[in-house]
Amino acid sequence: MTPERAALWERLGEEFDLLVIGGGATGAGVLWEATLRGLKAALVEAGDFASGTSSRSTKLLHGGVRYLELALRRLDRRQLRLVVDALRERKVVMGLAPHLARPLRLLTPLFRPLEVPYYWTGLRLYDLLAGGRRLGASRYASPREVRALFPDLPPTLGGVLYWDGQFLDYRLNLALVLSALARGAVALNHAEATGFLLRGGRVQGAVVRDRLMGREREVWAKAVVNAAGPQADRVRRLLDPALPPLLTPSSGAHLVLDYPLEVGLLLPRTRDGRVLFLLPYGGRALLGTTDLPAPPTPCPLPQEAEVQYLLEEVRPYLGDLSGRVRAAWSGLRPLVGQGETRFLVRDHLVREERGLYTLVGGKWTTFRLMALDLVERVAADLGWRLPPSSSHRTPLLGVGPRPPLPEGVGERLYAHYGALAAQVLALGERPLLPGRPYLEGEVVWAVRRELAAKPLDVLARRLGLAFLDGEAAAEALPRVAHLMAPLLGWNEEKKEALLEEARRALPGLC
Ligand SMILES: Cc1cc2nc3c(=O)[nH]c(=O)nc-3n(C[C@H](O)[C@H](O)[C@H](O)COP(=O)(O)OP(=O)(O)OC[C@H]3O[C@@H](n4cnc5c(N)ncnc54)[C@H](O)[C@@H]3O)c2cc1C
Numbered sequence: 001m002t003p004e005r006a007a008l009w010e011r012l013g014e015e016f017d018l019l020v021i022g023g024g025a026t027g028a029g030v031l032w033e034a035t036l037r038g039l040k041a042a043l044v045e046a047g048d049f050a051s052g053t054s055s056r057s058t059k060l061l062h063g064g065v066r067y068l069e070l071a072l073r074r075l076d077r078r079q080l081r082l083v084v085d086a087l088r089e090r091k092v093v094m095g096l097a098p099h100l101a102r103p104l105r106l107l108t109p110l111f112r113p114l115e116v117p118y119y120w121t122g123l124r125l126y127d128l129l130a131g132g133r134r135l136g137a138s139r140y141a142s143p144r145e146v147r148a149l150f151p152d153l154p155p156t157l158g159g160v161l162y163w164d165g166q167f168l169d170y171r172l173n174l175a176l177v178l179s180a181l182a183r184g185a186v187a188l189n190h191a192e193a194t195g196f197l198l199r200g201g202r203v204q205g206a207v208v209r210d211r212l213m214g215r216e217r218e219v220w221a222k223a224v225v226n227a228a229g230p231q232a233d234r235v236r237r238l239l240d241p242a243l244p245p246l247l248t249p250s251s252g253a254h255l256v257l258d259y260p261l262e263v264g265l266l267l268p269r270t271r272d273g274r275v276l277f278l279l280p281y282g283g284r285a286l287l288g289t290t291d292l293p294a295p296p297t298p299c300p301l302p303q304e305a306e307v308q309y310l311l312e313e314v315r316p317y318l319g320d321l322s323g324r325v326r327a328a329w330s331g332l333r334p335l336v337g338q339g340e341t342r343f344l345v346r347d348h349l350v351r352e353e354r355g356l357y358t359l360v361g362g363k364w365t366t367f368r369l370m371a372l373d374l375v376e377r378v379a380a381d382l383g384w385r386l387p388p389s390s391s392h393r394t395p396l397l398g399v400g401p402r403p404p405l406p407e408g409v410g411e412r413l414y415a416h417y418g419a420l421a422a423q424v425l426a427l428g429e430r431p432l433l434p435g436r437p438y439l440e441g442e443v444v445w446a447v448r449r450e451l452a453a454k455p456l457d458v459l460a461r462r463l464g465l466a467f468l469d470g471e472a473a474a475e476a477l478p479r480v481a482h483l484m485a486p487l488l489g490w491n492e493e494k495k496e497a498l499l500e501e502a503r504r505a506l507p508g509l510c
Helices: 003-011 025-036 065-073 077-096 115-129 143-149 169-182 229-239 304-318 364-382 410-425 440-449 455-462 470-488 492-505
Strands: 015-021 041-044 101-109 139-141 159-167 186-188 191-199 202-210 216-226 247-257 264-267 276-281 284-288 325-336 348-353 356-361
Touching: 003 186, 015 025, 015 202, 025 041, 025 169, 025 356, 025 364, 041 169, 041 191, 041 216, 065 077, 065 115, 077 101, 077 115, 077 159, 077 364, 101 143, 101 276, 115 159, 139 143, 169 186, 169 455, 191 216, 191 229, 216 229, 216 364, 229 247, 229 325, 229 356, 247 304, 264 304, 276 304, 284 304, 304 325, 325 356, 325 470, 348 364, 356 364, 410 440, 440 455, 440 470, 455 470, 455 492, 470 492
Parallel strands: 015 041, 015 216, 041 186, 101 264, 216 356
Antiparallel strands: 101 159, 139 159, 191 202, 202 216, 247 284, 247 325, 264 276, 276 284, 348 356
């Protein structure tokens, strides 16, 4: 254990204004918002930060082209409101950590004459709804331009090029947590809430178990937030096993393909009436996603049927890509409501039950609006007067001028650590794997500065390698464990046990 982790565990003994259960986008967003508003806040995460849904998203900051289509077809004002909010929020989020996000051009190919006015009008409306916060103007691309961008596509009638935002979800999640820590909040991963503490019949804290050390402690707070994502109903039932469910979890699988791209591709009509994205991602392509009802397991695995579905759907456009799969992973959407998951509105919900505030649903793109809503609701209920929110304009840790960095590794390092990249580099320039831009210094940084405690914390949610290439991650595991061992005080036996655990956990990335 590092001294930082020991100190954070001790600090959980203090009394807080707010205790957040769950360290995904929702919980990390609440921790950051609460901290900026002057509240004394703590967060506990059962696994690693972002180890749930929040590292398994399509990584788009977007209003959602499909949700706009659904809103218009079904004349659904709530859906339309969500699209407009998300379209505007994507630019705000991009400004909070510019090194972690960028505008991305996407192409919708057109194959039938009627599609030309339909998608052109739809995507112009998408621009208009973003108002002054649009990222760029949509435009028609000629068949020749489409062929130059995607030579494997069958002949088209051209396409529509439009803009959305793309971001590194696991790093943004971490940046929110670390930024809050830097301003005095407490946050601990591998720390699970196992029960609630009540005073006068109201929730005033939680029992927290340190899953690394096996110890337990009581954490007291004036209000407790359940931000457990797909597990939120399970957490509510720690309070009252009879509570009816709020969520219908749905699984979404992604494949990472050896298919380098510059521009994203939106395939607007799958057999089940959804859209598919093929997006540039770490020099490869990210293909997703599916939408199937699924149990709320902590480490969902992509089902073979989901992998086949994705390959089948993309085949008419780009041919057989089955030999190019380098990684596959799956995440669970915490969808609010009951019914067919592809039609459930991606809106969020705040539900208060005996002083436990559950915040669920929403999207990564709207995490800040969700956090605002939650903090203001708690403040109103408890009679707190808070200063106005500044989360729309407060940069996150790592924002700053790009330091001089060597070619080859520099781009990836800046995209992960921003202005702190030179400090990471100074800890060790030796590559973790020959010819790959992942450095040994990153492992040391992850343990010392980013609360990584297990090999997969490092390989997945600090370096991102495990999401891009399962085989390479497996190859790097022993070296990562070797570098972590002295920093965390592991003897040979402990190191081997953690290595074995990591090998077993690698397919589910937990
Ligand atoms: C396939 C897919 C693609 C998506 N793509 C996009 C996209 O491109 N853009 C977008 O805006 N949104 C997207 N989303 C939605 C977005 O990813 C989610 O809305 C968001 O990540 C949910 O975050 P969360 O914090 O609520 O849940 P999670 O990230 O799952 O976090 C909940 C956390 O709570 C922890 N936890 C559970 N129980 C306990 C306990 N007892 N004690 C302590 N901790 C506990 C879990 O370990 C977990 O880490 C996508 C979702 C999916 C599934």
